[in-house]
Amino acid sequence: MLFPTISFAIFFMVVLPVSWLLMQRRFHWQLFIIAASYFFYGYYDWRFCFLLLGSTVVNQIVALQIHSSQNERTRRAWLTVGIVANLGALSYFKYYGFFVSNATNLFARLGLGVSPTIVTAALPIGISFFTFQAMSYIIDVYRRTFEPTGFFEFAVYLSFFPHVVSGPIVRAAEFLPQLRERHDPRKVDSSRAFFLIFMGLFKKVVIANFLGANLVDIVFANPRQHSSLEVLVAVYAYAIQIYADFSGYTDMAIGLALLLGFRFPQNFDGPYTAESLQDFWRRWHMTLSRWLRDYLYIPLGGGRGKEWQTYRNIMITFLLGGLWHGASWTFVVWGGIHGLFLSYEHWRQARRARHVHHLEPPDTGLRRALRRFAIFQVVCLAWIFFRADTFKNAADVLTRIFDPAHWGQGAPLVTGGVLLAILAGLLEQYIPKDALARAMSAFSRLTPVGQGLVLGFALLITNSMGPRGVAPFIYFRF
Amino acid sequence: MAAGHVIVVGLVTLLVGAMLNAAGLRKTALSQPVGLRRDIATAFADPIYDVSHALYIDRLRQGFKSLLGRSSDDQVDTSLPSPTTVPAGPTPTPTTLPPRETFTAAHQLRLWIGGDSLSEVPGDRLIDQAMATGAVGLVGPVDTHISTGLARPEVFNWPFYLEAVLTADMPNAVVLTFGANDDQTLTGDNGGETFGSPQWETEYSRRVGGLFDEITSLPSHPRLFMVGIPPVSNAPRFEGHYTVINSIFSAQAQLRPGRVYYVDTVPVLGTPSGGYQEFAPQLDGTVVQIRTDDGIHVTDAGGDRVAAKILSVMREAFNLQSTATTTTTKAHQAKGHRTAGSPTTTTTTTTAHH
Incomplete structure (x- = not known):
């Protein structure tokens, strides 16, 4: 069930009142919300509900075993079991075909001809997200930063429908305490919730789908059939499309959770306004970068060791972060580009720190704008590999952009609408927070009927401007 | 609140x-x-x-x-054309077939590609392969309308749409892919028939035949290349449903020799016994993924196989004399189609293909 559909609107309009009616009866509410979440998840393919249930049972058993044992070796053994089980399931569903085909080709090159029959299972939607959430739960229990919760609370945490499919990756420590809070039905942060839902809807349905259908998909399908300008603008358009698509989804998820009385962490904070790549990763898919930092980069040693060890840790984190997105070497290259540039930034910072008398030039608006521009180019370079299906496809995009012979050609796909959508996607990230707060405050002063009218007209605009049907969210396949 | x-x-x-x-x-x-x-x-x-x-x-x-x-x-339009070809005629001989027209870099074949989601990747690969011959010019990007077919004209009315688009674009060849969404109850004209009944097959055959005649009798008299449904991971669905639809496409194409060509995708994507395979070896022995994780659609490598098959069937219908590799950028119409007007062309000499 996709958020921007009539089916979901009906589903949510049933879940919302029942959830608030049952909120004071904690156990009944848990059962209801688990049932609703499994219905939502099973709407894609009911068979995957068993996987979600299996993950819940296994991780809860592991967490309880870790918690109940006082022996450090036993605790570590149970943690290993939990991590192997989680990564095993992820590998089987997501990476099996990738590993086997690569191994087969490697053996063939070594003269060892093997021809296994490769039959991969269908990829369960959201598996990367709920697996990471489950892993954070057992690791936090192992680290003693968190005690295991009851089975039904844990089942709510893992399956909660606003985040089960595409995040944000909510930590157990962020979510589970909210289950024990008293939720006051008289105080729902509805203005912010509706604002986020409709902002997300607009970004997904109008900006992302429009750019995808009218430029990005056409150009990336056949870069060699398009002029250099079209290809370059398509790369920028993809940067906006993936931002609008994914941040639109998480905006809606955060808004829906707010209406149900729950707070999710922020996932995007104007990523294309970043002035460094470190800054970018503090603004883009923030819940994933925090996860990778706390459960991979820091355990690897983080920046505590020698300088080369820091670079190694950055590269490992980003190469694996790339692979998390999909079973393809293009994602690994995407992570590699980010890792390399982040390592370069670290190296520059370390060099400056050594030269304490080095005078920094004054930080002018122009310098900041240039830094933002430069970082955007690096991010877009990496996006080419993220979007391309193959290395050949990425190479076609890059060679066409840098081929002077095709710069003079026309760019019929670069229409006013496309440029407007790109501009809207960029400018949205520069809207001052106080302007948003003022808009939400003005909206909150309207009567419920007035708010409904405003939102009804917003539905008219998004529904009329968006293409027919709703394209799946890009991050669904991760 | x-x-x-x-x-x-x-x-x-x-x-x-x-x-x-x-x-x-x-x-x-x-x-x-x-x-x-x-x-x-x-x-x-x-x-x-x-x-x-x-x-x-x-x-x-x-x-x-x-x-x-x-x-x-x-708009909702559920009317569908009926066939105009009379099936009970003498077996056509080569002399009754339309002539095999020759296309060159100077006189390019105008190619239109479209269909449901299965048309997308093979269509894109076909653009690459066909344009590399130099004798083919494109009239637009792949015109994909996901989850459509002939069963549900209120969802998308292909005959109505194609009549308008192809009359404007005037292609010489039309590559059409759909059918995988059609194993369901029919709606629209003569609708109500449930899949699997003889009445369903009769009505679906009427719709397919009607569409084939409509396309091939358009002013540019395009040849139609109807792409069949490949094996899917859901074997019962392929064997029980898609083979029925493929056989209707094939039978209706045979009734229109020289005008409609059925492109069978089973030999290029399936196992030797016609079953589903997700990974397959290339000519050089490298194992590649040819089908996507959903068990229905194709990857670029799979698309290349289908495109090569379509192109080989197109060569039966046309004499594609290629002496050049052509890169074309054409005007783009508001509805998302490219026109064949005023191409900017860069030409380099390559080996001839026939």
């Missing part, structure tokens, strides 16, 4: 939104799979549309759509 008020806001939003978007809502309801869900959806959507239309509320959306140049988005 109190939770009760939030529910009021939600209900008012849905009511106002439904009234304002009534035409789109009605089309969405009609597009649901035939059955209870569709019946319930239309039972809600129809009265909303009637009220919205009677009170002129739907005109706002109509005006907005027309400003965007998309007035036809909400």
Whole structure:
């Protein structure tokens, strides 16, 4: 069930009142919300509900075993079991075909001809997200930063429908305490919730789908059939499309959770306004970068060791972060580009720190704008590999952009609408927070009927401007 | 705000939104799979549309759509053409077949590609391969309309759409891919037949034949290349449903020799016994993924295989004399199609293909 559909609107309009009616009866509410979440998840393919249930049972058993044992070796053994089980399931569903085909080709090159029959299972939607959430739960229990919760609370945490499919990756420590809070039905942060839902809807349905259908998909399908300008603008358009698509989804998820009385962490904070790549990763898919930092980069040693060890840790984190997105070497290259540039930034910072008398030039608006521009180019370079299906496809995009012979050609796909959508996607990230707060405050002063009218007209605009049907969210396949 | 008020806001939003978007809502309801869900959806959507239309509320959306140049988005047309070819005739001989026209870099074949989601990747690969011959010029990007076919004209009316598009684009060759969404109850003209019944096959054959005749009798008299459905991971669905649809495509193509060509994708994507395979070795022995994880669609490598097969069938119909590799950028029409007007062409000499 996709958020921007009539089916979901009906589903949510049933879940919302029942959830608030049952909120004071904690156990009944848990059962209801688990049932609703499994219905939502099973709407894609009911068979995957068993996987979600299996993950819940296994991780809860592991967490309880870790918690109940006082022996450090036993605790570590149970943690290993939990991590192997989680990564095993992820590998089987997501990476099996990738590993086997690569191994087969490697053996063939070594003269060892093997021809296994490769039959991969269908990829369960959201598996990367709920697996990471489950892993954070057992690791936090192992680290003693968190005690295991009851089975039904844990089942709510893992399956909660606003985040089960595409995040944000909510930590157990962020979510589970909210289950024990008293939720006051008289105080729902509805203005912010509706604002986020409709902002997300607009970004997904109008900006992302429009750019995808009218430029990005056409150009990336056949870069060699398009002029250099079209290809370059398509790369920028993809940067906006993936931002609008994914941040639109998480905006809606955060808004829906707010209406149900729950707070999710922020996932995007104007990523294309970043002035460094470190800054970018503090603004883009923030819940994933925090996860990778706390459960991979820091355990690897983080920046505590020698300088080369820091670079190694950055590269490992980003190469694996790339692979998390999909079973393809293009994602690994995407992570590699980010890792390399982040390592370069670290190296520059370390060099400056050594030269304490080095005078920094004054930080002018122009310098900041240039830094933002430069970082955007690096991010877009990496996006080419993220979007391309193959290395050949990425190479076609890059060679066409840098081929002077095709710069003079026309760019019929670069229409006013496309440029407007790109501009809207960029400018949205520069809207001052106080302007948003003022808009939400003005909206909150309207009567419920007035708010409904405003939102009804917003539905008219998004529904009329968006293409027919709703394209799946890009991050669904991760 | 109190939770009760939030529910009021939600209900008012849905009511106002439904009234304002009534035409789109009605089309969405009609597009649901035939059955209870569709019946319930239309039972809600129809009265909303009637009220919205009677009170002129739907005109706002109509005006907005027309400003965007998309007035036809909400149209519902369920009429379908009937065949004009008389099946009971003498077996055609080579002399009765249309001549095998020659195309060159100077006189390029105009190629139109479209269909459901299965047309997308093979279509893109075909563009690459066909344009590399130098004798083929494209009239637009792959015209994909996902989840469509001939079973449900209210979802998307291919005959109605193709008549308009192909009359404007004047292609010499049309590559069409659909059918994988058609194993369901038919709606529209003579609708109501459930999949699997002899009546379904009769009516579906009528629709396929009608479409084939409509396309091939357009002013540019294009040859039609109807791409069959490949094996899918759901073997019972392929064997029980898609082979029926493929055999109708094949039979209807055989009734129109020289005008319609059936492209069988089973040999290029399936196992030697015609089964489904997700990974397959290339000519150099490298194992590659040819089908996507969903078990239905194809990857670029799979698309290359289908495209090569289509191109080989096209060479039976046309004499593609290629002496050049051509890169073409053409004017883009507002509806998303490229026209063949004023191409900017860069030409380099390569080996000839026949």
